[in-house]
Amino acid sequence: MRVLDSALVRRVRQTPALRPPAIAAYRALDRMMPAAPGPRVLANSMPKSGTHLLASLLDQLDGMRFAGHLVTFDDGDTYAPEQPLRDLERRLKKVRDSHYIGGHLIRDHRVEQRIKDSEVKFLTILRDPRAVVVSAAHYVADAAHLRDRDEALVGFPDHESVLRAFVTGRGEPGDKFYFPEIGSRFKQYVDWVDSPVGMTVLFEDLIGGRGGGSADQQVAQVEAIVDFLGYGTAAESAAAVAERLFSEKAITFRSGAIDSWRSELPADLVREIEDRCGDSMTRLGYTT
Numbered sequence: 001m002r003v004l005d006s007a008l009v010r011r012v013r014q015t016p017a018l019r020p021p022a023i024a025a026y027r028a029l030d031r032m033m034p035a036a037p038g039p040r041v042l043a044n045s046m047p048k049s050g051t052h053l054l055a056s057l058l059d060q061l062d063g064m065r066f067a068g069h070l071v072t073f074d075d076g077d078t079y080a081p082e083q084p085l086r087d088l089e090r091r092l093k094k095v096r097d098s099h100y101i102g103g104h105l106i107r108d109h110r111v112e113q114r115i116k117d118s119e120v121k122f123l124t125i126l127r128d129p130r131a132v133v134v135s136a137a138h139y140v141a142d143a144a145h146l147r148d149r150d151e152a153l154v155g156f157p158d159h160e161s162v163l164r165a166f167v168t169g170r171g172e173p174g175d176k177f178y179f180p181e182i183g184s185r186f187k188q189y190v191d192w193v194d195s196p197v198g199m200t201v202l203f204e205d206l207i208g209g210r211g212g213g214s215a216d217q218q219v220a221q222v223e224a225i226v227d228f229l230g231y232g233t234a235a236e237s238a239a240a241v242a243e244r245l246f247s248e249k250a251i252t253f254r255s256g257a258i259d260s261w262r263s264e265l266p267a268d269l270v271r272e273i274e275d276r277c278g279d280s281m282t283r284l285g286y287t288t
């Protein structure tokens with residue numbers, strides 16, 4: 001639904017008091033609208049790895065709509081999995097035809113089995129972890145609508161300290177703001193590459209020429225995704241869909257250039273990320 005990129009919608013999404021009623025209203029409106037025949041989709045990503053880019057592609061497809069829900073199962077959930085697994089199973093059952101939900105789901109055998117049983121089309125987008133760290137640090141600093149953001153930032157007085165926290169991790173399992181170091185966290189998402197469930201794509205392959213990638217590679221990737229979803233020859237041309245993907249209007253958009261991290265990450269942090277993520281980066285074809 002391209003209305004999701006409108007100025008009014010972006011303003012609502014950035015206003016904490018307006019977000020909950022707006023989301024509820026969107027979901028209610030969507031339930032009243034008939035669902036066109038088409039695939040049921042779960043669009044998955046490690047946070048700040050191209051979530052909006054993948055959603056933008058889905059929004060271009062005939063009849064496809066966002067269902068208004070996000071499911072999560074991250075490293076911290078492995079220590080108390082019952083509730084997030086129930087939530088995932090419930091959401092998967094409710095996805096209607098020609099609808100997609102978002103997800104931040106590591107590869108876990110319990111998550112994988114539920115996705116397989118649901119028969120949804122499962123797409124995961126991955127991104128260079130050096131870019132992920134930079135994007136995540138900016139997002140936390142800029143996104144005033146995030147719940148408990150100020151509390152989470154106590155003890156992180158500047159941008160570099162936030163960058164370092166995203167690399168080395170924070171806290172212990174069970175802590176309110178726990179998340180693991182970048183190497184183990186990245187690997188748990190990269191492991192979807194070897195799963196028989198779904199399809200994995202790279203941000204760098206999908207961003208296209210305006211983001212520093214390849215236009216031809218972008219079109220080929222869009223074509224592969226459209227084919228995976230089962231649209232076939234009935235779909236609009238991959239080139240036409242690709243042309244509309246790059247958007248600077250997104251609430252989470254900061255920089256779509258694939259190598260923008262080079263100007264921000266201190267050299268020692270680059271080495272730290274490459275040391276921690278080296279095997280996973282090699283699997284995806286990223287150079288170190």
